[in-house]
Amino acid sequence: MSKPAGQQDGGRTGRRPGQSGTREAILDAARHRFAQVGFDKASIRSIAAEAGVDSALVHHYFGTKQDLFVAVVALPVDPVIVLGPLNAAPIDRLGEQIIRTVVGAWDSPAGVGVLAAFRGVIAGADPTLIRTFLVEIALKDVRVRVDVPKGSGDKRIALVASQMFGLLAARKIIEIEPIASMSLDELVPLVAPTLQRYLTGDLP
Template sequence: MSVEGNSRSGRRPGRSGTREAILDAARVRFAEVGFDRASIRSIATAASVDPALVHHYFGTKQELFTAALEIPIDPDVILARIAAAPLEELGETIIRTVVSVWDSPIGVQAVAAFRTLLSSADPALARAFLLEIVLKDVRVRVDSPPGTGTKRAVLAASQLAGLLVTRKIVPMEPIASMPVEELAAAVGPNIQRYLTGDLT
């Protein structure tokens, strides 16, 4: 094979550093245009690699996004449980599911990842993760009356953020040590109102 054939497009071979180059390009691209509009091809172009290498290292775009944010759990694990919940039980299900992750063996890593994400100099990645991954399906389910889905989802997210701070980041009793089921019963109805109740 000719030298020209070996360096046809100037793309990186699959060597050490390629994975990091893809992650760096992905973070920039996701921050610029959001999850939905960032394509694997555009990320590959920015990283000077073939799109097939992106799939080789990371699989799907969502898996790439999760890796770029260094979140130690597949969001699908959380999303599947929430998606299976009846609409009228979303509030308690979200609390039960999310807090169980925080309290699990990977909870320290997960909380650290979210703390880093939320304190990032560029909040676009945090917005993209929350609105385009975590809350996307919920936003669609609670869009009643039409046009209120995003507002409802963001209000629910604000409640979760406060709960994260008072349970894990700046622990405050009794929230810090409250059993998950008790917490779900206490806070779940508030989130449920944001999601399906009257907002006026």
């Protein structure tokens, strides 16, 4: 007896060439794969297979794997554009540049989407995707640059992330004054030295 169109052995949905719901199926599959194995190990091919579509269809809807991740996390901006100045900064100015880059993004119109994602984590949503974004995309290049002595990069990035999450909560969630209303130029000399110590200073 022939199987219904689009159905494979075991009842798994077969390849669906662009019908209604395919975009959502790809997002669901990508969300699962990114959370399960991380950004680096989740391939477009494996995401397509889980969604039951051809890899070309994933590229058609979302472009690159990073574009797909941005869609999954619902980020309002392309992290490559935002993080460009950070990755180009001299290592002894990384603390300052992180503050200028990250707080600048929070304070921009796109910051509403970032804040929404942060609120979701606080509300109990799965933090895996946000952690994946921070470690495997946003701070990946920085982690490699500050991994001195060897093996300290993960600790340094974790300390930076804790500081930035605390600053985000104080500035945007709880709105503690005067932090909430400080200008970027006021925040930089207050917070950047702590970040720089985490990144390049001696750790216990």
